[in-house]
Amino acid sequence: MHVFVTGGAGYIGSVTTELLLDAGHRVTVFDNLGRGHRAAIDTRASFIEGDLCDRDAIFGALQTVQPDAVLHFAAFALVGESMEHPQMYFQNNVVGGLNLADAMLAAGTPKIVFSSTCATYGQPDLVPITEEEKQLPQNPYGESKLMFEKMLDWYRHIHGIQPVFLRYFNACGATERFGEDHDPETHLIPLVLRVALGQRDEVKIFGSDYATPDGTCIRDYIHIVDLAAAHICALEKDVVGAFNLGTGTGHSVLEVIEACRAITGHAIPATVVDRRPGDPARLVASPRKAERELGWKAQCTDIAAIVGSAWRWHQSHPQGYNPEVSAIA
Numbered sequence: 001m002h003v004f005v006t007g008g009a010g011y012i013g014s015v016t017t018e019l020l021l022d023a024g025h026r027v028t029v030f031d032n033l034g035r036g037h038r039a040a041i042d043t044r045a046s047f048i049e050g051d052l053c054d055r056d057a058i059f060g061a062l063q064t065v066q067p068d069a070v071l072h073f074a075a076f077a078l079v080g081e082s083m084e085h086p087q088m089y090f091q092n093n094v095v096g097g098l099n100l101a102d103a104m105l106a107a108g109t110p111k112i113v114f115s116s117t118c119a120t121y122g123q124p125d126l127v128p129i130t131e132e133e134k135q136l137p138q139n140p141y142g143e144s145k146l147m148f149e150k151m152l153d154w155y156r157h158i159h160g161i162q163p164v165f166l167r168y169f170n171a172c173g174a175t176e177r178f179g180e181d182h183d184p185e186t187h188l189i190p191l192v193l194r195v196a197l198g199q200r201d202e203v204k205i206f207g208s209d210y211a212t213p214d215g216t217c218i219r220d221y222i223h224i225v226d227l228a229a230a231h232i233c234a235l236e237k238d239v240v241g242a243f244n245l246g247t248g249t250g251h252s253v254l255e256v257i258e259a260c261r262a263i264t265g266h267a268i269p270a271t272v273v274d275r276r277p278g279d280p281a282r283l284v285a286s287p288r289k290a291e292r293e294l295g296w297k298a299q300c301t302d303i304a305a306i307v308g309s310a311w312r313w314h315q316s317h318p319q320g321y322n323p324e325v326s327a328i329a
């Protein structure tokens with residue numbers, strides 16, 4: 001297949017591009033390099049530098065490339081930022097998405113696999129979370145992803161586009177070549193590992209008074225290679241609709257920090273601070289539908305192995321992809 005990957009210079013897009021190429025597919029990456037990194041684009045892929053908000057750019061790119069399918073990763077993805085600047089999220093994630101969907105219609109591209117999120121569920125009533133859980137996002141980021149899911153659903157009914165929504169839980173880990181490098185970094189595992197690298201003094205634990213066994217929040221940490229593999233299953237199978245991508249098992253913030261201490265041999269000082277607004281106590285996926293219908297199952301479910309892969313990447317890329325940019329102190 002020739003696959004058009006928006007956001008192929010980002011964390012999940014770069015690893016999925018690598019796996020697609022390893023599996024023998026052709027890939028064209030479309031990315032504006034606003035938050036992604038040129039060095040994260042696999043050199044075996046073709047690259048078009050462009051912005052989804054530039055309607056002519058995405059129309060022109062899809063007309064020229066004529067891909068068999070689109071994998072759509074390009075988006076803003078920070079919950080806190082979306083609470084301060086909602087317009088950025090609706091512009092980039094919704095308007096940019098609409099341009100992409102219209103360009104697909106114009107070019108005759110039949111299939112799109114869209115990076116959605118467990119943030120579309122908000123505070124779930126039932127955990128593990130199934131795809132039938134109500135979708136009531138608690139922030140503009142989750143809302144923007146849900147809006148584009150709904151738009152694609154209407155395009156399916158009216159125009160026959162085949163959309164797959166992959167609702168990610170907590171993406172983490174790395175391959176040997178590609179890993180997690182956000183600026184600013186807000187995610188737990190890279191922040192903890194920066195303490196072990198000596199780039200930060202301590203990690204802050206956002207609340208220890210949640211209704212969980214150790215009082216810290218529980219999340220479903222899914223290895224990036226497992227996430228990437230699910231995209232390839234979604235491309236190769238004749239499926240549409242939503243799939244939760246997680247392991248089905250949750251780990252608390254304290255358990256993650258403990259796993260990082262064991263892997264790095266560093267004491268990793270941690271201080272409990274106030275809760276972070278908007279954090280649900282427990283988010284764990286039910287991956288049963290993905291297992292049944294995509295023929296996919298998370299393989300790397302051991303938190304020590306997940307953290308270990310991230311640690312290897314951070315050790316080999318202590319300043320991320322941009323050695324000239326000093327790490328956040």
Ligand code: UFG
Pocket residue numbers: 077078079117118119141169170171186187188189191203204205206207217218219253276279283
């Ligand atoms: N945490 C800390 N200290 C930190 C950073 C995080 O205690 O310095 C905690 C958070 O409070 C949370 C857990 O670690 O309980 C994981 O936090 P992350 O920021 O790594 O990830 P989130 O669960 O907040 O975010 C993920 C995805 C988002 C998605 C969201 C849905 O990264 O894209 O789940 O809630 F929107």
